Amino acid sequence: MLCIICRKDKDDMSDEHVIPDSLGGYYHIFNVCETCNSKMGEKVDSPLVNHKLTELYRFAQEIEGKKGIVPNPFSGIFLEEGNPDVKARVDINKEGKLEVLYHPAIKLTEDAGVVQSIEIAVDSKDEGRIDGILQKIVTRKGIPESAIIKGERRREIRTGGVGGRWEIDILKFKIGLLKIAYEFAVDSIPEFFSDVDAIKISEILKNANYEGAKEYAKIGSGLQPEIFEPFVNYLDLSSRKHYLVLTPAKFGLLCLVKLHNLFSIGIVLSKRKFLDFTETVIGVNDIDGRSFRKLRIPDLINECMGPVHTRFCYYFHDEHERAKGEPEVNSPGYRYEGNDKAEIPLYKKNGERYPFLAHQLLERSVCQSRKDENWQIEVFWFDEIQEYYVKSVGSGNMYRVIALEMSREQIRKV
Ligand SMILES: [Zn+2]
Ligand SMILES: [Zn+2]
Incomplete structure (x- = not known):
């Protein structure tokens, strides 16, 4: 099996912890050889794990190390x-x-x-x-x-x-964060492994080249949680979790690493993007839940958002029609054909059925999105070339519709 660090065919594969144990990491991979694993533990993980800020953090969070000891950041x-x-x-x-x-x-x-x-x-x-x-x-x-x-x-x-006096390292710890990002990317995007930059990064990690790591770990100082701003609506950044986000950016493949409220950094892993935005991979390491899992954007949305509510916007040609129609469409018992299914038939004024369904019409509609507190609302305006009608199940009356509104409430964060 190929070791993702030395890139040699080895048979002594080890249990590599992508996020160090002592930081409450629960993400394991099994394609780093024994030699690389122990060398990285010494030279790559150690500047991160033994960083003064990490000691302070573990002290404040009471996270025990392998030996069950919470470090004393004030030692000396x-x-x-x-x-x-x-x-x-x-x-x-x-x-x-x-x-x-x-x-x-x-x-x-x-x-x-x-x-x-x-x-x-x-x-x-x-x-x-x-x-x-x-x-x-x-x-x-x-x-x-x-x-x-x-x-x-x-x-x-x-x-x-x-x-007392502390020396705070501002360079070496970044290699520990680069390792996390690299291993997460190799584990999530198989093609990334043969990328030019991926090859360079594996060399940087293998040789513990701290200066080289800086070239990749370049978004934010390492201590700026703001870089997670685009995800604040979906990720519960105040919880005891570590987050990894692998996403395409203007300049290439970006990995955001947030180790609870300790370090936050953006690592540009490659000039190639590899992913579409919806393929963004989110890694959630729950310190209290002792677990790690990966999600894609659609999973994230499904987990965070409640069921979809749909309703049509009706159009009445005159006051007379409105007076007749409005009470029915607003009554609690009102149902149109296909109401409870995704397949809603549409009709012409003369009662003839269109050869397509309402959701197929959405693709060629103009969409307007807005947010209203926790609600995400999308209104799809139908083309005005034709008139579209839905049929009431109860009365058989036809009502003209000009838009469809779909709304979802955000019920939680991940
Ligand atoms: Zn190796
Ligand atoms: Zn393990």
Whole structure:
């Protein structure tokens, strides 16, 4: 089997996680070889998974890693503001809250090599360690036990802030996003695999070429959810989900990647489009539902929209006709032929049936779309060359129709 990264025929295929596990990813593919999988885990996934923002995100969202541990984004040593001798660390306590713990600070006052005083400052939680620390200093300095006069223990509440410095990577993490987009595209559009750019991307991933990745991951900084704007009506961007959208754009094949509210990026995968808009593939990774699935635009619309309601626009030639017809077409029991089916016959004024049905007329009608709150309304205006009539089931009366309105209510987001 061909590995989609090294493009060699390999038989050690692995379980590749398109979206890393530690981010709550549930999308698996099985056409990456063992070697490429582990190499990418180290060089491609890691800048994304170990990104400072990812650690902060996993901390805030309480997403556990493989070992069941939520990362501590504040790990490392912090210095107290204005007092660089005092070092602190920030821990996550049992309740998942952050807690500042001071490292023991030792101050020795010496005079001509003779220790005059020892000051030991520890965090209140570490009070039990004072004697041990003292013992160590005493032994190291060779101070006789008898010379020690233990002083008072003081309690101090520190109010100063603790500061630290983070380095935030703005380049390397993009290769992790490029990998997601590339694997999603290869898995969804088989022809994409042999595209010139697809070949280049697989090399970039194989060699962990961070600069090269930047050339493809070029829409948005990686932190701009606005790029998902065109899909806000259908995708529930506030939910705990990751979204992948593979869609044609002016400049070629575009993959939008949104990892919950962490990273959002647009990746231009190819100069070729490969898809029509309706073939757009949407990947939905539900973190809480522990699932991944793919949808196309028609599936998305069917899932999000309620049933189609249709009604005709009637045309009355004069007031007399209106007075006669309006009560019937507006009455709750009114039905025209084909009312409950998609096949609605149309008639001429003289009662002769047209050789086509109403929905076939729609193709040559002028369509007007509008949105009214959650309703998507389309009005198809029939050509004026001929007169079209529908027949009432109850009375057998014929009524002239000039347009058909189809409306659907949006009932949910995906
Ligand atoms: Zn490989
Ligand atoms: Zn797996």
